[in-house]
Amino acid sequence: MTAIAPGTLPKSSPRGNAARARLLRGLLPALSLALVLIAIAWLNPRAISYFGFNLMLNLAIPIALATIAQMFVIAGNELDLSIGTFVGFVGCVTATWLRDAPLLGIAVLLGSIGAYALLGALIHLRNLPSIVVTLGMSFVWQGLAILILPKPGGKAPDWLLAIMSFKPPYVPFPIMAALIIAAVVHFGLMRTSYGVILRGSGGNAAALRRAGWSLLKTKIVLFALTGLFGVLSGMALIGITTSADANIGNGYTLLSIAGVILGGGEFVGGRVSPIGAVIGALTLALAASPLLTFMHIPPDWQVAANGAILIIVLAARVLISRRER
Amino acid sequence: MLQAIADIVRLNGAEKHFGAVRALNGVDFHVGAGECVGLVGHNGAGKSTLMHMVAGTLRPDGGQIAVRGNEEAVYSVARALELGIRCVFQELSLCPNLSVAENTRINHPSLTGFGWRRKAADLIRAKLDEIFPDHGISADDIAGDLSIGRRQMVEVARAFTLTREPLHLVILDEPTSSLDAHTAGQLLSFVRRFVEAGGSCILISHVLGEVLQNADRIVVMRDGKVVAADAASAFDRDKLVAAMGGAEGHQKTAAETRKVAAGALRVRARPARQQDEKELVARAGEIIGLAGLAGHGQTDLLLAIFSAAARAKAGLEVTAPVALVAGDRQSDGIFAQWSIAQNIGIRSLARLRKGLLISPQREAELAEFWKNKIGIRTPDMNNNIYSLSGGNQQKALFARALGSDAEIVLMDDPMRGVDIGTKLEVYDLVREEAAKGRTFLWYTTETEELDNCDHVYVFKNGRIVANLGRDELTEEKIIQSSFGDAA
Numbered sequence A: 001m002t003a004i005a006p007g008t009l010p011k012s013s014p015r016g017n018a019a020r021a022r023l024l025r026g027l028l029p030a031l032s033l034a035l036v037l038i039a040i041a042w043l044n045p046r047a048i049s050y051f052g053f054n055l056m057l058n059l060a061i062p063i064a065l066a067t068i069a070q071m072f073v074i075a076g077n078e079l080d081l082s083i084g085t086f087v088g089f090v091g092c093v094t095a096t097w098l099r100d101a102p103l104l105g106i107a108v109l110l111g112s113i114g115a116y117a118l119l120g121a122l123i124h125l126r127n128l129p130s131i132v133v134t135l136g137m138s139f140v141w142q143g144l145a146i147l148i149l150p151k152p153g154g155k156a157p158d159w160l161l162a163i164m165s166f167k168p169p170y171v172p173f174p175i176m177a178a179l180i181i182a183a184v185v186h187f188g189l190m191r192t193s194y195g196v197i198l199r200g201s202g203g204n205a206a207a208l209r210r211a212g213w214s215l216l217k218t219k220i221v222l223f224a225l226t227g228l229f230g231v232l233s234g235m236a237l238i239g240i241t242t243s244a245d246a247n248i249g250n251g252y253t254l255l256s257i258a259g260v261i262l263g264g265g266e267f268v269g270g271r272v273s274p275i276g277a278v279i280g281a282l283t284l285a286l287a288a289s290p291l292l293t294f295m296h297i298p299p300d301w302q303v304a305a306n307g308a309i310l311i312i313v314l315a316a317r318v319l320i321s322r323r324e325r
Numbered sequence B: 001m002l003q004a005i006a007d008i009v010r011l012n013g014a015e016k017h018f019g020a021v022r023a024l025n026g027v028d029f030h031v032g033a034g035e036c037v038g039l040v041g042h043n044g045a046g047k048s049t050l051m052h053m054v055a056g057t058l059r060p061d062g063g064q065i066a067v068r069g070n071e072e073a074v075y076s077v078a079r080a081l082e083l084g085i086r087c088v089f090q091e092l093s094l095c096p097n098l099s100v101a102e103n104t105r106i107n108h109p110s111l112t113g114f115g116w117r118r119k120a121a122d123l124i125r126a127k128l129d130e131i132f133p134d135h136g137i138s139a140d141d142i143a144g145d146l147s148i149g150r151r152q153m154v155e156v157a158r159a160f161t162l163t164r165e166p167l168h169l170v171i172l173d174e175p176t177s178s179l180d181a182h183t184a185g186q187l188l189s190f191v192r193r194f195v196e197a198g199g200s201c202i203l204i205s206h207v208l209g210e211v212l213q214n215a216d217r218i219v220v221m222r223d224g225k226v227v228a229a230d231a232a233s234a235f236d237r238d239k240l241v242a243a244m245g246g247a248e249g250h251q252k253t254a255a256e257t258r259k260v261a262a263g264a265l266r267v268r269a270r271p272a273r274q275q276d277e278k279e280l281v282a283r284a285g286e287i288i289g290l291a292g293l294a295g296h297g298q299t300d301l302l303l304a305i306f307s308a309a310a311r312a313k314a315g316l317e318v319t320a321p322v323a324l325v326a327g328d329r330q331s332d333g334i335f336a337q338w339s340i341a342q343n344i345g346i347r348s349l350a351r352l353r354k355g356l357l358i359s360p361q362r363e364a365e366l367a368e369f370w371k372n373k374i375g376i377r378t379p380d381m382n383n384n385i386y387s388l389s390g391g392n393q394q395k396a397l398f399a400r401a402l403g404s405d406a407e408i409v410l411m412d413d414p415m416r417g418v419d420i421g422t423k424l425e426v427y428d429l430v431r432e433e434a435a436k437g438r439t440f441l442w443y444t445t446e447t448e449e450l451d452n453c454d455h456v457y458v459f460k461n462g463r464i465v466a467n468l469g470r471d472e473l474t475e476e477k478i479i480q481s482s483f484g485d486a487a
Helices: A014-043 A049-056 A059-075 A083-095 A100-123 A130-148 A158-164 A174-193 A194-201 A207-208 A217-241 A252-262 A274-294 A299-324 B047-055 B077-081 B100-106 B116-131 B148-159 B181-196 B207-215 B237-244 B252-253 B299-312 B327-334 B341-351 B358-375 B392-404 B420-435 B447-452 B475-483
Strands: B006-018 B021-032 B036-041 B062-067 B087-088 B169-171 B200-204 B218-223 B226-230 B265-269 B280-285 B287-291 B314-318 B322-325 B406-413 B439-443 B455-460 B462-471
Touching: A014 A274, A014 A299, A049 A174, A049 A274, A059 A083, A059 A194, A059 A217, A059 A252, A059 A274, A059 B062, A083 A100, A083 A130, A083 A217, A083 A252, A100 A217, A158 A217, A158 B148, A174 A194, A174 A274, A174 B439, A194 A217, A207 A217, A207 B358, A252 A274, A252 B455, A274 A299, A299 B439, B006 B047, B021 B047, B021 B062, B021 B200, B021 B226, B036 B047, B036 B207, B047 B077, B047 B087, B047 B169, B047 B200, B047 B322, B062 B462, B077 B087, B087 B148, B100 B116, B100 B148, B100 B341, B116 B148, B116 B181, B116 B341, B148 B169, B148 B181, B148 B462, B169 B327, B200 B207, B207 B226, B207 B237, B218 B237, B265 B299, B265 B439, B280 B314, B280 B439, B287 B420, B287 B447, B287 B475, B299 B314, B299 B322, B299 B406, B299 B439, B322 B392, B341 B358, B358 B420, B358 B475, B392 B420, B420 B439, B447 B475, B455 B475, B462 B475
Parallel strands: B036 B200, B036 B218, B087 B169, B169 B200, B287 B439, B287 B455, B322 B406, B406 B439
Antiparallel strands: B006 B021, B006 B062, B218 B226, B265 B280, B265 B314, B455 B462
16 A cells, blocks of 8 residues: 655644634633723723722622532533522521531531532432432522521621631732632643543543443532532632621522633533633623623623623634634 | 463353343353454344443343453453453544543543653553554544544554553454544554454454454354354355345345436535536436545535535535435434434424424334335334444434435445445445435445445545546555545
8 A cells, every 4th residue: 555645634634723713712711801801991990900809809709619619510511500509508607607616517518518429429320410409409508598597697707707808919819819719620620630530521421431430439529529619609708798698699500600601611521611610700790790880880780791791702602613613 | 272271351151131132142252362353243233232241331141251261250341451351432432522641541540640641642642653653643632623533543542552451452343434444454454463462352343354354263243142253264255244144135236337327417516625627526316426535525525515505605516405414423413312213304304294393193104114114123213213223323314314305415424333234235225216316425435335336536635636437446546546646
């Protein structure tokens, strides 16, 4: 047979295109954040300051943590509809037991992470749709939250208040926190060798099983991580608001899903990006309230604004994929 | 001979049932050290089930399995890997969201700790270089971005990478189904080197020539049983086909020359990268072959023709409705949640409608007609499509295209991984439909299939480089054009 000389294969391979499209898609979350920031700077230049960022991005930390929590389940092709009420439940525990009886509080929070792990096991073993299971769980968490704190109140532990009001030099705390969260999770999920297995379980579960990995374990780990970051989110939220309310986290469910998708994640296939998810959360946090305030639009339009951003970014993503095909 | 003692794996009386279906019916099977065993049989003969058992992914309902003389009571994938038995499955099992290096990591539990990423990349790159010297794959490529052929190359190379676990036996289930002749040759010669160095290999292939040339011993399966097993030299093509059963009598009609009356123009197409005046022309009643190395623009042209049928495009002329039979049936062909009947009916919804709704009765009629016509082996067309074996799934996809109003049928290498009996049935059907005036554009990586075509266009680098009539069609000519320097 004639030997084929290297270099006779087509040069501009479809793979090159795919890689370029992926890069563009990866930059999309950062671009949308930059766009929102530019809009804010244009409307109110004074907002772009140490103090301004502290104020505007205050609530972005719990949103970013909840988004990361959601991202772990999405990485395993599942969806968590209970993360919002779970954050609320954690908030109520934080504002009551964690302050008054720290050991009990810690035990309850660890137990709730365990509950998430068990949910993962249940969903895998019984082959249940996660949407149904977590929708049911959302009522459980909400009910528990109301039992703990029937009316708004409680108070965050002092150490938590101290952490959340930390003012580092030069870099506003929310930005620093976002960088740390993104870096830690990126390393854990995208760079470590077990992170590959976790993402692989979303990409092709059968292949993983054939290579001898336990899918039960990957699912448990993913759900436990969701629980862990849900707990962190609830605690961060109470550290900012100082007191709790059983309904405080309800909006987080959809916000977290939107953040993951805005950050370049996809619902199936194990394609997620921790850095993108944090950026997505920041974008939503900024666009929802500060931008609207500066545009003199009433806060009733918050949800609509989030929706509009989501649609615009997703449309851009589709356009990129289509053009590069 | 020494091989008789040094068994790598031996199954005695292996049985497996899926519901009422007996997939394996008391099979005795063994592989010796330094031996390449060819395994052939129709789709549904039980080859894959048997291999799943050797690889540990399926547990036998009866019988024993012994590895290197020791009986394994609790056999699993992890145990098989520990004992140095690996399998490249027929359905691609890479994670599309992970890079080539990350996919390698999945098969090696010991690739952890600092620097695992570089180690995995080095490992797979070295093996790819060894097996497919001009592969053009980077360890950082995301598996989902690779063409199906390249994915198969990665998967095969991955099975031969070595870390902590030993490597004694590799099962290759249709390893060349998505490779072109050139890369398939590279793979098979690597397999020979591997076997000569003392490794063992089970080669499953529907390309009988590959098995005859590369296996030391051939095992033929039919209906869940081993029906013949002997040294490869004891078989030839006819004997193999006879042992597999069911395919006799078709052979001759394939070679029969067809008389073609030039019909009305159906397709006139120029590939996007074509620089000279060559173009593809297809008329009513013609079967047109698209040949050349895999991934040199054949699929792109088919897809361009497909979209030109819906929306006019410069350089493309399509004058009749079009249907496409996808090659990558798992990702492009099948609706996984749907029944067989629904999978067939989807291309013909307009005709199946009654008022605003789809008439279940008409859908069932259409499905039943094609079940009989094309011989889809199932008790009930309302079963899920995945209840069918691979070859029968592909038949359902053919039924979808042929059952529609399409006058032009585009086939994107649809026969990969399909057994010879099914192939011959489909060839007959294609010729029959062509005689009725349908036009077929048929991209195939298997040179033998081109014998069914009236005209063959050879592709290279996204361009048509040769247009061969039926009488000038030889394998040498095709290879010459696909490798030659003619632009």
